[in-house]
Amino acid sequence: MEFASDKPIYRQIADYCCEQVLTGAWASGGKVPSVRELALDMAVNTHTVLKAYDQLQADGIIAPRRGMGYYAAEDAPARVLELRRQNFYADTVPALKRQLDLLGISPEELLEHLRDQQ
DSSP states (O other), X not given: OOOOTTSOHHHHHHHHHHHHHHHTSSOTTOBOOOHHHHHHHHTOOHHHHHHHHHHHHHTXXXXXXXXXXXXXXXXXXXXXXXXXXXXXXXXXXXXXXXHHHHHTOOHHHHHHHHHHTO
């Protein structure tokens, strides 16, 4: 995985994990890779993956099972979607609004352009 320099690596790993949930690669209720497995796959320190897993656990997306590893929550896809939507409205929309204002593009013009993209 290529990591961007503008975002902490653990956060990029957490985002990757969320994408695995949304695509179905990590099934709801299913076992997810161990910290060591994912660290090896991504060529990062295990502490970095553990920090990502801690974040995912705090968000209710994964949960540890004693002696068995981590598992995706049954409602993991719904939780990921809700978090992603919250982040979209909190971060992306205000930044987009600033750009629209700078470029003199009205929301209606943007909406028309988006509809043309379908």
